[in-house]
Amino acid sequence: MKIELFLETFSKENFVVPKVNLHLFQGFIYSLFSEERAHFLHSRGYEYEGRKFKLFAFSWPKAKKLSIEEDRIVFQNPVSIVLASPVSEILQDLANGALVNQTLRIGNNDMQCTGVRVLPEPDLTEDIKVRALSPVTCYSTMYRKDGSPYTVYHSPAETEFKNQIHENLVKKFCIVNRDVPVPEGKISVEPIGTARQQIALFKKEDPRPIKGWWGIFRLKGPVELLRIGLDAGLGRGVSMLISDLIKLGRPILETGGLPREILELVSDIKKPNTKSFFSNVLVIEVEPDNCVPHDPMQWGEYVKTSEKGRKLIFEPDFSRIVALPFVWPSGGNPIKPQGAYGLPVYLTFKKNWEEVQKEPKGAESFLTERIQRTVGIKEVLNAQCIAETLHKGSKKVVVSTNQNENTLGLVALVGPWKDSPFCLWDSEPEPGDKNYVLVAPSKINPGKFIVADLLKTLELFWESKLAEGREKGENKNGLCSFCDEKNDLVSAYCKSWPWFTTTWGCPLPMELKEKELVKSIAMCPKCYKSMIYGAAVFEKLTRPLEIFLIKEIFSPVASPGGRDSAGRGKSTSIYGCGYVLPILDKPDKKALSSEDFAESLFLMMEEKIDKGGKEATHIKAITGFEACLPEGFDSQDFLMNLIYFSGDTSRGDIHLRAKIEDILPSTLSRLSDLSGGVVEYYEIVAKRIFSKRSDKDASFMRNCYFSIPWMLTNAYGGPYIWDSLQKVVHHRPLSRKRFISNTARRMADLSIKIPDGYALRKIKEEVLFYLVFSRFLYDYDQKILGIGGTASMRDWKDLARLFESEEDLSGETLTDCEELGFAAGWLVRSFSNQYWHQSEGKDFIKHRVMTFGSRIKPETLWKRALVPMNEIALQRDIHMTKGTKKLLALVLMEFRKFQEDVRNKEDNFMSAFWSGYILNDKNQIKEEGKK
Numbered sequence: 001m002k003i004e005l006f007l008e009t010f011s012k013e014n015f016v017v018p019k020v021n022l023h024l025f026q027g028f029i030y031s032l033f034s035e036e037r038a039h040f041l042h043s044r045g046y047e048y049e050g051r052k053f054k055l056f057a058f059s060w061p062k063a064k065k066l067s068i069e070e071d072r073i074v075f076q077n078p079v080s081i082v083l084a085s086p087v088s089e090i091l092q093d094l095a096n097g098a099l100v101n102q103t104l105r106i107g108n109n110d111m112q113c114t115g116v117r118v119l120p121e122p123d124l125t126e127d128i129k130v131r132a133l134s135p136v137t138c139y140s141t142m143y144r145k146d147g148s149p150y151t152v153y154h155s156p157a158e159t160e161f162k163n164q165i166h167e168n169l170v171k172k173f174c175i176v177n178r179d180v181p182v183p184e185g186k187i188s189v190e191p192i193g194t195a196r197q198q199i200a201l202f203k204k205e206d207p208r209p210i211k212g213w214w215g216i217f218r219l220k221g222p223v224e225l226l227r228i229g230l231d232a233g234l235g236r237g238v239s240m241l242i243s244d245l246i247k248l249g250r251p252i253l254e255t256g257g258l259p260r261e262i263l264e265l266v267s268d269i270k271k272p273n274t275k276s277f278f279s280n281v282l283v284i285e286v287e288p289d290n291c292v293p294h295d296p297m298q299w300g301e302y303v304k305t306s307e308k309g310r311k312l313i314f315e316p317d318f319s320r321i322v323a324l325p326f327v328w329p330s331g332g333n334p335i336k337p338q339g340a341y342g343l344p345v346y347l348t349f350k351k352n353w354e355e356v357q358k359e360p361k362g363a364e365s366f367l368t369e370r371i372q373r374t375v376g377i378k379e380v381l382n383a384q385c386i387a388e389t390l391h392k393g394s395k396k397v398v399v400s401t402n403q404n405e406n407t408l409g410l411v412a413l414v415g416p417w418k419d420s421p422f423c424l425w426d427s428e429p430e431p432g433d434k435n436y437v438l439v440a441p442s443k444i445n446p447g448k449f450i451v452a453d454l455l456k457t458l459e460l461f462w463e464s465k466l467a468e469g470r471e472k473g474e475n476k477n478g479l480c481s482f483c484d485e486k487n488d489l490v491s492a493y494c495k496s497w498p499w500f501t502t503t504w505g506c507p508l509p510m511e512l513k514e515k516e517l518v519k520s521i522a523m524c525p526k527c528y529k530s531m532i533y534g535a536a537v538f539e540k541l542t543r544p545l546e547i548f549l550i551k552e553i554f555s556p557v558a559s560p561g562g563r564d565s566a567g568r569g570k571s572t573s574i575y576g577c578g579y580v581l582p583i584l585d586k587p588d589k590k591a592l593s594s595e596d597f598a599e600s601l602f603l604m605m606e607e608k609i610d611k612g613g614k615e616a617t618h619i620k621a622i623t624g625f626e627a628c629l630p631e632g633f634d635s636q637d638f639l640m641n642l643i644y645f646s647g648d649t650s651r652g653d654i655h656l657r658a659k660i661e662d663i664l665p666s667t668l669s670r671l672s673d674l675s676g677g678v679v680e681y682y683e684i685v686a687k688r689i690f691s692k693r694s695d696k697d698a699s700f701m702r703n704c705y706f707s708i709p710w711m712l713t714n715a716y717g718g719p720y721i722w723d724s725l726q727k728v729v730h731h732r733p734l735s736r737k738r739f740i741s742n743t744a745r746r747m748a749d750l751s752i753k754i755p756d757g758y759a760l761r762k763i764k765e766e767v768l769f770y771l772v773f774s775r776f777l778y779d780y781d782q783k784i785l786g787i788g789g790t791a792s793m794r795d796w797k798d799l800a801r802l803f804e805s806e807e808d809l810s811g812e813t814l815t816d817c818e819e820l821g822f823a824a825g826w827l828v829r830s831f832s833n834q835y836w837h838q839s840e841g842k843d844f845i846k847h848r849v850m851t852f853g854s855r856i857k858p859e860t861l862w863k864r865a866l867v868p869m870n871e872i873a874l875q876r877d878i879h880m881t882k883g884t885k886k887l888l889a890l891v892l893m894e895f896r897k898f899q900e901d902v903r904n905k906e907d908n909f910m911s912a913f914w915s916g917y918i919l920n921d922k923n924q925i926k927e928e929g930k931k
Contacts, residue, residue: 004117008078015075024107032097056085112719115655156191169225183222192216249533251594259454267325278316280409292443293393323437323452329495339495341374342464344413356394363387375463421457473518480524487524497535540605542577543625553718576625600630621675624709634665658722663729715739744907748855755843767918793818809886817901821909825916838876
C-alpha cells in the first residue's frame with residue numbers, strides 16, 4: 001500500500017535541506033506516528049528470526065524543480081513524499097499524523113501537510129517493471145581478523161544483491177502473513193539500463209557512507225512476494241470511503257423512489273454549472289426510414305441576477321429537463337466522448353457546434369464514437385445516416401463569435417425504436433406526471449407527441465453506469481469486495497465519482513493495468529448502484545468552507561502583518577461534507593426506517609430542512625460549512641463523519657485534508673448550544689471595547705465568533721485546525737497554553753506601534769479574542785468535558801467593577817499572575833490618561849515605558865511604569881485619584897508575591913495586561929453610563 005503526502009513551507013519559500021539529510025527525513029517520518037507506534041517501530045519493530053523490520057519505506061522528496069548547491073539541496077514549493085507499507089495501520093497512522101496538520105518540522109523548515117493521496121492498488125503479474133522511488137540498498141556485515149565489523153554494499157550486478165532481496169521479501173511476507181505458507185519460486189531482480197549509484201551520509205558527524213541504487217528494475221517471481229516488495233496499492237482510506245458511500249446510498253436503493261427523483265439525484269441536470277446546456281436543445285427525430293431535425297429549443301428562460309442588474313443567467317425548466325438526463329464527466333476533456341451514455345443525449349460545446357456546422361463529416365465524427373458508447377443503440381442508430389440531418393439542423397443554432405463566450409447545448413436523438421425510452425402518444429402527458437415527460441411534438445408523425453418514459457430512462461441510465469464499471473474490468477460470478485455475495489462484478493470506476501479515477505495527476509505505478517482494476521475493488525450491481533447513490537448524496541452535501549475561515553487557515557497565527565497579507569490574498573478553496581451513517585448495518589426497530597432515512601437525506605440535499613415539517617440542528621458553527629442534522633438523525637443510532645478536501649474535483653485531483661469520524665450527534669447539539677452562548681458573551685465584550693462599529697463589521701465579526709473552527713484557527717493556527725476540531729467533537733481537552741502564547745505574540749508585535757490608531761484597533765481585536773476564547777474554553781471544560789473550567793482569572797466584569805469603585809483595596813488579593821496583569825493594565829491606562837493631559841498629548845507607554853523598537857515585558861513594566869509611578873506623578877504634577885493610588889499599592893504588593901509566577905507565565909501576564917489596558921477606556925465607560 002502506498003500514500004503520497006503533499007507538503008508546503010509556511011513561509012511559501014523554497015524547501016531547503018543540507019546535502020546530508022537522511023536523518024532529517026527519518027526523524028520527520030517518526031514524528032508523524034503516534035507516540036506508541038513510534039516507540040514500537042524505533043525500539044522493537046517487527047521481529048523475525050532474530051532480525052527486526054520496520055515494514056515501512058519512504059521516497060525521496062519530489063518537486064517541480066530542484067537545484068543542488070554547494071552544501072544544500074533546494075526544492076521548489078510544494079514537495080511530495082511517497083510512503084509505503086504492507087501494514088495498513090502504519091499508513092493510517094502516518095496519514096493521520098499528517099492530516100491533523102501539526103507544524104511539521106524537516107530540518108530548519110516549518111511545513112504543513114496540504115493533502116494526502118492514496119495510490120491505486122496495482123494488478124500484478126509475475127513479471128513487472130518498477131522504478132525506485134528511493135535508492136535500493138543491500139549490504140552484508142563482515143568481520144576483520146580482530147573481530148571488528150565492517151559493511152560491504154552490493155550492486156545490482158552481484159548475485160548477493162538478488163539473494164538478499166528475495167530473502168528480505170520472504171521474511172517480510174512471513175511477518176505480514178502469519179501461518180501462511182511462503183509462495184514457491186524465487187524473486188529475480190535485473191536493472192533495465194544502467195542503475196545509478198548514490199553514496200550518502202546518514203548524519204554529517206557520522207563518516208560511514210551509505211550506498212544505494214536508483215533506476216528501473218525488472219522483477220520476476222511469485223505475485224505475493226512482489227506485492228510485499230512494492231508495498232503499493234489502493235489503501236484503506238479510499239476503500240473505507242467507498243464503503244461509507246454504499247451505506248449512505250443503500251437506503252435510497254432499497255426505498256426505490258420515483259424515477260424523476262432518482263434521475264435528478266444521480267444525473268447532473270440540476271448542477272449549477274450545467275444549466276446552460278438546456279439553452280440550446282437540438283432534437284433529431286429518428287425512425288427506421290426517416291430522420292428530421294427540430295428547430296433548436298430553449299428549455300427554460302434567461303432571468304436577471306438581480307432587480308437592478310443587467311447580467312442574465314439561464315434557468316432551466318426543472319419539470320421538463322429530466323427527460324434528457326446526462327452526466328458531467330469527471331476527468332478528461334469534456335468536449336471528447338467518454339464514459340458510457342444511457343441515452344443518446346450528448347453535451348455540446350462551442351467547438352463541437354463549429355465542427356458539426358462546418359460539414360457532414362464533422363457531424364459524423366461527433367456522432368460515431370458517442371453512439372458506440374451509448375447502451376442499447378449501437379445496432380439501431382447509424383451515425384452516417386444521421387450526420388447529414390444533424391449538420392443541417394445545427395445551422396440554426398446561433399454560435400457566439402465572442403472568443404471568451406462558450407455556446408453550450410444538447411444534441412438528443414429521439415424516436416420510438418425498440419427498447420427506446422421515447423414513445424409516441426396521441427396527446428401530451430398531464431402536467432406534473434411523475435413518470436412521463438413531453439420532449440416535443442412529432443414532425444415525422446404530425447398530431448402525435450414524443451414522450452420520455454422516465455422508468456425506462458432510469459433503467460438505461462443504470463445500464464450505462466454498470467458499463468462504465470466494466471470499462472476497468474469485470475468478473476463473472478465472483479465475490480463482492482463489500483457484501484461478500486457472489487455475483488457478476490464490475491470495478492469501482494465511475495465517471496460521475498471523481499474520488500476514484502485513473503486520470504489522477506499523481507504518478508501511478510508502472511505495473512498498473514487500468515483495464516483490470518476490478519481485481520483491486522470488485523462490486524456487485526447492488527453495491528455499485530448504492531455507491532452511485534451515495535456519491536450523489538456526498539456531492540450534494542458538499543459545501544465550500546466560508547471564505548473568512550479559509551483565509552484564517554492560510555494565515556500565520558503569530559504575525560499580525562502576515563495575517564493581514566493572507567487576508568487580502570487569494571486562498572485555496574476548501575470543501576467540507578458531513579454525512580450521517582447508522583451505527584449498525586441493520587438498525588433495530590427503534591431506529592429510522594430506510595424510507596425515513598432516505599427522506600431525511602433528500603431534505604438535507606435540497607436544503608429543505610425546516611420547510612418539510614421537520615426540525616433540524618444546524619451545525620455550521622461546528623463544521624465551518626452549511627450542514628445540519630435532521631430530526632431522527634440526532635439519536636444514538638447514528639454517527640456523523642466530516643471530510644475536508646481541496647483540489648479540482650472535475651479532474652479527479654483531490655487533496656484530502658482531514659477525515660473526522662464517529663461524531664455523536666448529541667455532541668454536535670451541545671456544541672451548537674455552546675457556540676450560541678459564546679456569541680452572546682462576544683456581544684457584551686465587543687460593546688465594551690468598540691464604541692463605534694459599522695453594522696457590516698459587527699455582523700461579520702459575529703459570524704466569525706459563531707464559528708468554532710474560526711476560533712480554533714485563531715487560537716492555535718491553521719496547521720492545528722483539524723487536530724483541534726477533532727478534539728472538540730471527540731470530547732478531548734484543548735490547550736490553553738498554546739492559545740495564550742499565540743495571542744501574546746500578536747499583541748507584543750502590535751504594541752511596538754502604540755499609540756498608532758491601526759495598532760490600537762488591532763490590539764482591541766486581540767483583547768476581544770483573548771477574553772471570548774477564554775470564556776469558550778471555560779464553558780467547553782464545564783459543559784462538554786464535565787470538568788472544572790480552565791479560566792484562572794475572574795470574569796473581567798467583576799474585576800472592572802472592583803477597580804472602578806473608590807473602595808479600599810487594602811484587604812483585596814489577586815488570584816494569580818493573569819489577574820495581576822489585568823490589574824496592572826487597568827492601572828497603567830488610568831495613569832496614562834492623566835499623563836496625557838499633563839504632558840501635552842504624550843503617550844505614557846511610548847514616552848516613558850518602551851525603549852526604541854522593544855517589546856513590553858513584565859519586568860519592563862515593573863521597572864519603568866509601576867515602581868516610579870508615584871515619582872513621575874510628582875514630577876508632572878499629576879494628581880492621582882484615590883482609586884488609582886489604592887490600585888497601585890495593591891499591584892506593587894501582589895507583583896512581589898507573584899514574581900516567580902509572572903516570570904514563568906509571561907504570556908499569560910501580558911495577555912491580561914493588554915486586556916485591562918483596553919477595557920479601561922474612560923470614553924467608552926462614559927458612553928455606557930449615558931446609555
